[in-house]
Amino acid sequence: MDKQDRQQRIALVPTMGNLHQGHLELVKIAKQHADIVVVSIFVNPTQFGVGEDFDSYPRTLDEDVAKLATVGADYVFAPSVDAMYPVLPPPTTVLAGAISSQLCGQSRPGHFDGVGIVVSKLFNIVQPDVAIFGQKDYQQLAIIKQLVRDLSYSIEIIGAPIIRADDGLALSSRNQYLTESERQVAPILHRELQDLAKQLKGGGISQQAFESLLKDKRTRISDAGFTIDYLEVKTEALGSVVSDSTTFNIENKNIVILVAAWLGRARLLDNQLVVVG
């Protein structure tokens, strides 16, 4: 009746191109889960806000294709904007609801609406059995898992570990917006998240101490030269860690620390999962 008829499993790795080692690791994971790996390269206009870096986003298709050949990707799907959006913006929208209004959704209004529609389109065009997304975009991954459940896609969604430079900076195409001196500062973000994770991991912390820790971290990151969009601690499903106004309990929970911060022209994302207690 459906994809089971196919002889071969197809994996999709959606990207915006300008590929780095993080993307290539996604392809390697894809190859472990499928016979055919399709990498899409599309700088999606609907997920960029007014004044964001859509026009300047690095486009390096030839280099990307060469890199993909080295890791054995089978197909590159690199459509034009016109092909993807005969009508732009498309009247039909795919919205993620409450999960998308916080964190990056708050600093980038409409961003996840663009993600919702382009991911739906890529799923419908490529019809993969499995799709691989990086955990660096933690909220995006959660939104896509929700979309797959809510729209009944029979696609397995795999979150791939964050790939980091030797000094800990999470790899990102936007890292190239950093000046040389900013690049030296950038790994502080990861180090501060690691330190916060260590302090939360043992559990037994009061809400007051928790708030104070977060405040201290925000100060340290700001003092290092970042402009913070957010630094927050959430449950694994991006719910609040404060269960009601009077209760604070992060014992025996999987939590995630998430940060978005500007350093010069680059908006950097990072996150850290923590199993508490």
Add this chain to the structure above:
Amino acid sequence: MDKQDRQQRIALVPTMGNLHQGHLELVKIAKQHADIVVVSIFVNPTQFGVGEDFDSYPRTLDEDVAKLATVGADYVFAPSVDAMYPVLPPPTTVLAGAISSQLCGQSRPGHFDGVGIVVSKLFNIVQPDVAIFGQKDYQQLAIIKQLVRDLSYSIEIIGAPIIRADDGLALSSRNQYLTESERQVAPILHRELQDLAKQLKGGGISQQAFESLLKDKRTRISDAGFTIDYLEVKTEALGSVVSDSTTFNIENKNIVILVAAWLGRARLLDNQLVVVG
């Protein structure tokens, strides 16, 4: 890469069950376009508003299955509400935009949001090559065509002609809400649309005469005992027939007359396509 790998073409006929001859004609059309015909039967809660007839909507699965066997449907997909909506309402939404805010969208707020998500789910579960929808739900058909384009589904959408009783009433599961005397009155709706179509068909009509014709029709339908939700004339794509505030031109256009009106407990829909001039 995709559905072309399959040996057989699959058609989907989405229904809410309580099948009448109109539905069976959809199946017959489906069989002309595919090797395998899947009929879904699902009274979709997300497309019913508060106070609407979700609870009382007729559910007749055994009879439906028997009827489908007579026209050669291959599979019936009749999921439970829990299976379709593990979380209800689903946080992810599929919205149709401007086209959905007029006509039925105005009298039934949220209705087409429910249609958008359930149709997306059925497409993703059944993965058809072609899907058949009745033209009686003209606005729904237009919204689904837009959804298929905007979300890049590779599914052919076929609109099937309205099936009518001998006296002209469009077949509908909701016709059974009519009392015997209301049932005698109901065909007036179709007759008045036909009459309006005849008067518009020749063209050469002024906007004033057009408005006056519409007003007269509304009066006649109301006087017959209907409570009108809307009686409107639109372009084929559901745009305005008045191109700007001073111009009225329906010459050489495909237009559609659409009506929704209550008769007793039944909300009746009908429409009539007209090629003008």
